[in-house]
Amino acid sequence: MLTRADLAKYPFLNEASDYIKELGISIDDIASPDFSPVLERAEKRLEEALSKGRVSNEFANENAEILSFPVSNLILSLTGEERAQRRFALAEAKRAYELLRQESPEKLDYIARTTFGWKLNKIDAQPGKRFYDFAISLADYLRNSVHLKEPKWKLPNRILDHGSVYATREELARLLEEEVRTRIVNRSGRLPGEVPKLLQPKVERTRGLITKWLGIPSHYELPKVPSPEAMPPCVRHLIDNLAEGKNVQHMGRFTLASFLVNIGAGEEEIVKTFKPASDFSEKMTRYQVEHIAGKRGGRTKYTCPMCTTLKTYGVCYKPDEICSTIRNPLSYYKRKAGILTGRGPKREPS
Amino acid sequence: MNPAEQAIRQRFQQYYLDPKRQMDPPPSPAEREYGFLLFNGKFMVRHRSFKDPGSLLTAVRDLVPLHVYFSTAYYREPTAPMDEKGWTGADLVFDIDADHLNTPCKPDHDNWKCKACGTIGNGGAPKLCPKCKNDRMEEQTWLCDRCLQEAKEETAKLLEMLYTDLGIDHEATRLFFSGHRGYHVHVYSKQTSQLGEEERREIADYLLAQGLDPQLHELEETSVGGTRVAEGPLMGQPGWRGRIVAGIYDLLGSEIDQIGLTSTQVSALRSWDREDLLRKPFWSSVKGIGMSTWKTLVSKAVEKKSARIDTVVTTDIHRLIRMPGTLNGHTGLLAMKVPEERLDEFDPFTEPLAFQGEMKVKVTESPGFRLGEERFGPYQDETVLLPSAAAMLLLCKRRAQPIA
Numbered sequence: 137m138l139t140r141a142d143l144a145k146y147p148f149l150n151e152a153s154d155y156i157k158e159l160g161i162s163i164d165d166i167a168s169p170d171f172s173p174v175l176e177r178a179e180k181r182l183e184e185a186l187s188k189g190r191v192s193n194e195f196a197n198e199n200a201e202i203l204s205f206p207v208s209n210l211i212l213s214l215t216g217e218e219r220a221q222r223r224f225a226l227a228e229a230k231r232a233y234e235l236l237r238q239e240s241p242e243k244l245d246y247i248a249r250t251t252f253g254w255k256l257n258k259i260d261a262q263p264g265k266r267f268y269d270f271a272i273s274l275a276d277y278l279r280n281s282v283h284l285k286e287p288k289w290k291l292p293n294r295i296l297d298h299g300s301v302y303a304t305r306e307e308l309a310r311l312l313e314e315e316v317r318t319r320i321v322n323r324s325g326r327l328p329g330e331v332p333k334l335l336q337p338k339v340e341r342t343r344g345l346i347t348k349w350l351g352i353p354s355h356y357e358l359p360k361v362p363s364p365e366a367m368p369p370c371v372r373h374l375i376d377n378l379a380e381g382k383n384v385q386h387m388g389r390f391t392l393a394s395f396l397v398n399i400g401a402g403e404e405e406i407v408k409t410f411k412p413a414s415d416f417s418e419k420m421t422r423y424q425v426e427h428i429a430g431k432r433g434g435r436t437k438y439t440c441p442m443c444t445t446l447k448t449y450g451v452c453y454k455p456d457e458i459c460s461t462i463r464n465p466l467s468y469y470k471r472k473a474g475i476l477t478g479r480g481p482k483r484e485p486s
Numbered sequence: 487m488n489p490a491e492q493a494i495r496q497r498f499q500q501y502y503l504d505p506k507r508q509m510d511p512p513p514s515p516a517e518r519e520y521g522f523l524l525f526n527g528k529f530m531v532r533h534r535s536f537k538d539p540g541s542l543l544t545a546v547r548d549l550v551p552l553h554v555y556f557s558t559a560y561y562r563e564p565t566a567p568m569d570e571k572g573w574t575g576a577d578l579v580f581d582i583d584a585d586h587l588n589t590p591c592k593p594d595h596d597n598w599k600c601k602a603c604g605t606i607g608n609g610g611a612p613k614l615c616p617k618c619k620n621d622r623m624e625e626q627t628w629l630c631d632r633c634l635q636e637a638k639e640e641t642a643k644l645l646e647m648l649y650t651d652l653g654i655d656h657e658a659t660r661l662f663f664s665g666h667r668g669y670h671v672h673v674y675s676k677q678t679s680q681l682g683e684e685e686r687r688e689i690a691d692y693l694l695a696q697g698l699d700p701q702l703h704e705l706e707e708t709s710v711g712g713t714r715v716a717e718g719p720l721m722g723q724p725g726w727r728g729r730i731v732a733g734i735y736d737l738l739g740s741e742i743d744q745i746g747l748t749s750t751q752v753s754a755l756r757s758w759d760r761e762d763l764l765r766k767p768f769w770s771s772v773k774g775i776g777m778s779t780w781k782t783l784v785s786k787a788v789e790k791k792s793a794r795i796d797t798v799v800t801t802d803i804h805r806l807i808r809m810p811g812t813l814n815g816h817t818g819l820l821a822m823k824v825p826e827e828r829l830d831e832f833d834p835f836t837e838p839l840a841f842q843g844e845m846k847v848k849v850t851e852s853p854g855f856r857l858g859e860e861r862f863g864p865y866q867d868e869t870v871l872l873p874s875a876a877a878m879l880l881l882c883k884r885r886a887q888p889i890a
Contacts, residue, residue, distance in 0.1 A: 263723045264704040274652060275677060278685040291688040292698035297724035299653020299677075385614070385621040415602060415620070436569045444687070448797075 137246050144198040145235045147205035148228070148319055149251045156203060163210070166332050173197055175338070177204035182212060182342055185227035186220060186349040193231065213324050214339045220346045225320035233313035237306050241269045244308050252276075252315050261302060263295060270308050271300035280314035285463075351474075362401045366476055368468035370446060371395050373453040379412050387441070387449040390428070391465070395440045397429045398466055440466050487525055490881050493845075493888040495525050497878060498813055499550045501840055502543075509539040509546070510811045510823070512660075513674050517560040517574070521806045522551035523815065532806075535564035552815030555806035558672070560679070568804070575679035578654075578686065579807055580693075581799035582640045583668035584633035585610070595628035595853040628853050628883070629667050629817065634834050641669040642829060644793035647693055648673070651725050656826075663834050665814025665821035670807065683801050690800040695726065695792040700784045703727050705769075707777050716769040716777050718784075726788070733787025735763045745786045751779055813840060818878030841874035847886040855879070 143152040165171055177200045184191045185208075194201055205228075212221050236244060241258055248254040255273035262268070274296065281289045295302040303311065364372070374392045377384050384392070389410070396406045403425055410421045423432070430437030442464050446452040462468045487495065501507075512518070520542065521532040531549065536542040546554060557564070558579050562572030588610075598611035602620035611623035641661070648654040648671070658675040681689070691697055703726060705718035719727035721735070737745065738760040743752045754774040762768045769780060799805060808814065808821045820838040836858050849865035856862070857876050865880075869889060872880070880886035 263727060264719060266704075273677075275681065275685075278681065278688055282682075282684040282688060287697065287699050288702055290697050290699075291692040292695050292726060293702040295723075295725045295727060296651045296692065297653075298650065302724075383614070383619045383621065442684075 137243070140198050140202075141195065142243075144195055144201035145193065146232060146247065147202045148232070148316055148323075149247065151251075152202050152205070156206070159199075161203065163207075163332060166207075167334050171203075173200040174203040174207060177201065178207035178211065179338060179341070181205070181208040181228075182224065183345055185224040186342075186345045189223065189227050189230070191227045191231040193235065209320070209324055210327070211335060211338050211342050213327055214335065215343050215346065217343070217346050217350075219350060220342075221324040222321060223350065225317045225324065228320055229313045229317035232316045233309055236309035236312055239305075239309070241305055244305065244312070245270070248272075248276075248308065248312060248315075252312070252319070254315075256308075257300065259302070263302070266304065268295070268302040269305045270303045271297065272303055272308070272311070274299050274301060277301040277303070277311065280311040280318075283314055284310070362396070362399050362405075363473055363476065366469050366473040367395075368459065368465045368472075369456055370451055370453045371465055374451070375409060378410060381412050383415075384413065385449070385451075387446075388451050390438075391441055391446060391451050393425055393428045394438045395465055395469075397425065397437065398440055399469055403429065440464055489888055490884065490886070491525050494552075494815070494818065494878065494881050495550055497818070497841055497874065498552070498815075499547075501813060502547050502550060507543060508811070509543045509809075511536070511539050511542055511809070512556060512577070512672065514560055515539065515542070515556075517562075517564060519557040519559070519561060519564040519571070519806070520545075520809075521555040521557075522546075522549050523553040523555075524549060525552050533565050533567070546812065551812075554809040554812035556809050558805045558807050559803055573803070575676075576681075576803045576805075578673040578675070578678040578681065578689070579799060579805065580644055580671040580793075581664075581668065581796040581807075582637050582644065582670075582794065583664070583666075583796055584629070584637055585627070585667065586794050586796055587633065587636050587640065589630075589633045589636050591630055591632045595630055597626050599624045626883075627667065628855070629834075630853075631835070631856065633667060637668045638829060638832075640794050641671065643791065644671060644693060644795060645826065645829075647793060651692070652689070654678070659826070660810075661824045661826050661829065662808075662810045663819075663822050663824050663832065663838055664808055665819040665838060666816045669824070672807075681803075683803055686801045686803065687797070690795060690797040693793045693795055694797070695788045698726060698788055700730070700781065700788075703730065705730075705780065705784060714777075716780055717767065718769045718780065720767065721764050729791045730784055730787050731763055733791040734783050735760055736790060737783060737786055738763075745782065747779065747782065751775060814882075816882055818875065818882045839875040841878050843874045844871055845874050845877035846871045846889040847877045847880055848889055849880055849886040852880055852883070852885040 138149070138151050143149065143155055146152065166175065177194065181191050181204055208224065212224055245256065245258050248256055254276040256276065257271045259268060259271045278291070287293055371392060374384055374388050392409065393406060396409065403422070406425050407418065407421050410416055426432045428438045443452060443459070443462070458468050458471055462471065516535060516537050518535065519532065520534045520536060521530055523530050534545065536545065559576040560574045562574060564571060593609040596610055597606065597608050599606045600615035600618060600620055601622040601624055603615060603618040605615055605617045611625045614621050615623070648659065649656065654673055655675060658673055660672045660674070662670045662672070664670055703719050707714050707716055709715070719730055721731040722728050738755060742755055751774065754772060758772045762771060810821050810823050812821055814821050818840060820840045822838050824832045835856050839857060846869065848869045850867060852863045852865045854861065854863040857873070857879070862872065862876050877886070881888065
């Protein structure tokens with residue numbers, strides 16, 4: 137079914153790994169001169185992914201194209217930079233999408249089935265104006281569509297027929313992009329027992345690229361000291377309401393407390409935030425904050441509810457531009473704090 | 487424990503100690519966590535696990551809980567603390583409860599009281615107190631024929647969508663009466679057990695048609711030779727498309743005059759033969775009905791056809807849910823399996839009765855109700871001798887005190 141040219145297009149496929157095994161090439165061959173096109177392409181893949189968020193297609197040297205993919209992955213894993221790994225996975229997935237969307241339904245069906253284990257049927261249905269090529273099993277559809285925000289991916293807007301979701305060829309390619317991204321992320325970080333010394337300079341160079349394109353490679357995590365300017369509109373609104381002595385509902389209180397716990401606010405500070413509430417009880421508040429922080433009860437530290445949940449409960453308030461790029465108030469905070477301190481990603485890692 | 491609780495516990499104990507009792511736990515019983523809400527101080531005993539139905543029955547007999555629950559989730563170690571249990575999957579569950587339905591009888595039998603300012607009102611509790619905007623309410627609910635009938639209809643819609651749209655296997659599905667104001671549907675299937683919270687939310691949204699955009703189902707206006715023509719989904723198309731049309735068909739046959747259309751629009755629709763819906767494109771065949779009216783009709787049709795499930799229950803992958811075959815402490819009624827083909831005829835006021843004999847109780851206040859063939863109440867500050875099931879219902883609902 138798949139040719140070597142296909143493996144060059146989709147080097148993340150099982151068949152590509154098998155092909156490399158058949159070639160009898162291992163990572164120890166990296167020092168051989170034959171290998172230099174592979175190393176070159178591997179570095180180019182990384183540079184493209186980190187700088188542009190896209191990886192180009194090069195089919196001049198199919199073997200180099202196939203072999204360079206795991207090498208890029210290895211170099212990146214050695215840097216230990218998760219955000220760069222995520223960016224690389226996304227860039228490779230987008231590359232795959234551009235190619236997949238041009239494939240025949242037969243090939244798409246084959247790839248979905250063999251590499252990703254999807255259950256799907258090729259169909260020929262036109263229940264309205266649009267023509268559908270595939271009926272994808274509900275579980276496979278949902279696993280990948282929940283990440284997609286456009287309304288057309290929402291299940292109530294799909295045709296769901298006896299456990300299968302209808303999809304066009306183009307839509308199937310888009311869902312596969314998600315699957316490819318997940319697969320590459322899950323694969324990265326896996327390291328072989330011994331790493332050839334030759335790779336070390338490549339790893340260092342890649343670290344440099346990451347700093348250049350993604351910002352300082354310090355732990356770009358949530359700032360230690362909570363900065364109110366970086367809080368999303370919903371959380372600010374909750375704080376304002378409390379401060380004015382207005383009643384805030386349970387979901388709002390939980391959102392606020394879990395948000396503050398997760399951005400590293402101290403317990404005292406959090407309790408203080410709730411003080412103006414008309415029904416404030418210090419003992420109760422402290423107990424609940426400790427519970428949310430995972431110091432009591434189930435010992436689970438609660439995370440902040442997702443934006444979709446907050447919309448359902450009417451906690452979402454005047455979403456701004458950043459809101460349209462995030463799915464959780466904590467991501468808003470992370471992003472805004474990054475922008476405010478100038479330490480954030482130089483461009484959208486999307 | 488107050489005298490009412492003592493009386494309830496005593497009868498619950500008698501019930502569970504009956505040698506005929508058996509527990510019918512769900513599949514893979516040993517991989518689940520069990521929880522018991524005890525009478526004493528309403529304390530929840532959780533993180534218990536049982537290898538077999540026998541040891542579960544022994545525990546129920548020892549503890550005599552007010553409520554018995556099991557986890558919809560499967561764990562490697564069900565007795566470990568929450569974050570160490572090792573989640574391996576969860577049943578897909580649905581809860582349909584009168585709490586989430588807007589039945590017109592609610593003001594007759596439900597009431598609420600704001601915990602903050604003491605404002606009271608009839609009907610289901612509002613989200614916020616209209617006076618002080620507090621959200622903590624004390625609710626007194628009752629179960630009535632009408633509410634349970636409506637819950638049954640929602641359940642039937644749910645099951646239809648589960649089979650036809652979601653492709654859920656009949657064999658994997660169990661239907662239960664909750665012992666209070668609704669029905670539970672459990673799906674025990676490998677196909678759905680691995681779904682995460684967000685995926686389950688999509689399923690809940692699908693059943694509720696939450697976020698459904700008719701345009702994405704090809705309801706739109708196009709131009710044919712210069713005239714604007716409405717187009718949309720057709721009867722018989724899969725999923726929500728056909729269901730939208732079926733919903734409009736139903737509306738045309740019933741409450742078409744109650745959905746906020748003008749009388750001209752209503753009579754235009756009434757004089758049109760709704761059987762045309764069953765034939766090919768009909769959207770542009772009704773004179774005087776344009777796109778915006780169709781949109782209103784579609785949104786009403788969607789509302790009518792959706793199944794009003796409790797989203798929280800479906801999306802929670804660590805949920806504890808009532809164990810069928812146990813007594814519901816809110817009513818003294820049995821939570822029980824309902825064979826699906828019998829849903830229509832199932833009488834929640836006859837079949838789940840668990841107690842024999844008679845009891846004398848002093849009723850403070852209660853709406854009228856039916857149990858079995860008999861009607862009771864309404865009562866107001868009176869002492870009555872009642873069949874035990876009726877007396878237990880009043881005791882569990884805190885509407886009565888036992889008389890020694």
